[in-house]
Amino acid sequence: MNRLQLYFRLVRLDKPIGILLLLWPTLWALWLASDGKPDWMLVAIFTLGTVLMRSAGCAINDYADRDFDRHVQRTVDRPITSGKIRPREALLVALTLTLIAFALIWPLNTLTKQLSVAAVIIAASYPYFKRFFAIPQAYLGIAFGFGIPMGFAAVQNTVPAAAWWLLLANVFWAVAYDTAYAMVDREDDLKIGMRTSAITFGRYDVAAIMLCYAVSLSLIFIVGWQYGLRTWFAIGMLIAAGCAIYHYTLIRTRERAGCFAAFRHNNWLGAAIFGGVVLDYLMR
Numbered sequence: 001m002n003r004l005q006l007y008f009r010l011v012r013l014d015k016p017i018g019i020l021l022l023l024w025p026t027l028w029a030l031w032l033a034s035d036g037k038p039d040w041m042l043v044a045i046f047t048l049g050t051v052l053m054r055s056a057g058c059a060i061n062d063y064a065d066r067d068f069d070r071h072v073q074r075t076v077d078r079p080i081t082s083g084k085i086r087p088r089e090a091l092l093v094a095l096t097l098t099l100i101a102f103a104l105i106w107p108l109n110t111l112t113k114q115l116s117v118a119a120v121i122i123a124a125s126y127p128y129f130k131r132f133f134a135i136p137q138a139y140l141g142i143a144f145g146f147g148i149p150m151g152f153a154a155v156q157n158t159v160p161a162a163a164w165w166l167l168l169a170n171v172f173w174a175v176a177y178d179t180a181y182a183m184v185d186r187e188d189d190l191k192i193g194m195r196t197s198a199i200t201f202g203r204y205d206v207a208a209i210m211l212c213y214a215v216s217l218s219l220i221f222i223v224g225w226q227y228g229l230r231t232w233f234a235i236g237m238l239i240a241a242g243c244a245i246y247h248y249t250l251i252r253t254r255e256r257a258g259c260f261a262a263f264r265h266n267n268w269l270g271a272a273i274f275g276g277v278v279l280d281y282l283m284r
Contacts, residue, residue, distance in 0.1 A: 007093055010062060010079045011055035017264050018058070021177065023050045024270030025170045026147030028220075028277055029163060032227050033155035036281025042154055045104050046147060052101040057123045057143070059094040063087050064127035072188040094124075111153040119146040134200040137182065141174030142167065162223050169219035176212035176244075177266040179205060180251050183259040206251055213244040220273060229280045236276015243269040 012018060026046050030038040062069070062080045066087055069075035079085040098120060105116055122143045129136040145167045152163040175197055182189070182198035183205060189196050201208040217240055224233045247265060250258040 006079045006085050010059055010085055010090060010093060011097070012058045013055065017267055019051055019054045020267045021174075021270060022054050022144050022147065023047060024267075024274050025145050025166065025173075026050055026151050027274050029148040029151030029166060030155065031274075031277050031281065032162070032166075032223070033152040036278070036284075038155070042108075042151075045108070046151060046154070049101045049104050050147060052097045052104070053119070053123060056094040056097040056101070057126070059090045059097070060124050061127045063090045063094070065130075068192050068194060071192045072185055074185060074188075105154075108154050109157050111157055111159070112150055115146070115150045115153055115159075119143070119150065122146060130195050132195065134195055135175065135197045136195060137175045137178040137197045138171050140178055141171030144174050145170030162226065165219055165223050169216045169223070172212040172216035172219070173266075173269075176209045176216065176247075177263050179209050179212070180247065180259045181263040183251065183254060184256045184263075206248070206254070209251065210244070210248055213241075213247070217241055217244065224277065224280075229277060232279035232283055233276040236272050236274075236279070239272040239276070240269045243272060 008014060027043070030043060030046060034042075062078055065075070066080045069078050069081040075081060080087055080090055102113075102116060102120075105112055122139070123146075126136070126139055126143050129139045133139060148167045148170060149159045149163045152159050179197040179201065182196035185194075186196070186198045188194075189199060197208070198205055217237060221234075221237050224237070243265060247262040247269075250262040250265070
């Protein structure tokens with residue numbers, strides 16, 4: 001395997017689910033902030049920025065977890081852990097991708113650039129929260145949802161209350177989907193002392209996931225309704241709720257395959273919400 005292929009695996013471009021889970025909330029924000037008529041240059045900038053920052057985050061995460069990943073069945077073959085890439089190479093990759101992402105938003109307003117600095121700090125510090133924070137998935141939700149305030153800032157040069165409510169909704173959504181993900185590694189994480197929501201929730205893990213889905217979808221629906229979204233948005237939200245119910249059927253037995261499938265299927269939940277938002281604006 002050549003160096004480029006190893007870097008490709010390091011930043012998980014072979015596993016785009018993380019990019020999509022970052023992208024959907026960002027797109028919700030751009031459409032709401034622009035009343036359904038976003039500048040396509042902004043859409044392109046934020047889409048490419050999402051790919052770059054998620055990739056940088058993966059490199060930083062693998063650097064931070066390099067001594068833990070060798071004890072987890074799912075991560076033992078990652079490029080740094082397996083010794084195919086040196087830790088400092090991963091840091092260089094992360095830095096390069098971050099600088100390119102920052103160059104993309106350089107033409108945007110000052111507020112967006114200021115928020116981007118906060119986004120980088122949050123993304124870089126997330127891997128270390130798993131050492132001591134009982135529910136690091138909540139912090140992940142902030143990192144994965146920071147495109148929301150940035151999107152509003154880029155369009156409106158301000159961040160209204162609705163953006164922060166959407167960010168909170170994203171935190172609950174991230175806790176839901178990443179707890180399902182953490183259930184896959186629970187036994188390994190217990191052995192190495194890693195903190196995850198799957199461990200913190202214990203036997204209430206499934207109930208906690210479904211509660212987080214309910215809170216997240218409720219908050220998103222309220223925000224959308226306040227922005228005047230109606231029929232098509234409601235249909236999108238109903239489909240998203242149906243996805244959440246389907247996830248319950250996958251995780252209720254706590255089997256690894258089902259939990260991982262539920263995590264991956266969250267792409268469709270986010271897409272359903274976005275589809276509802278877009279159609280509602282188009283059908284006016």
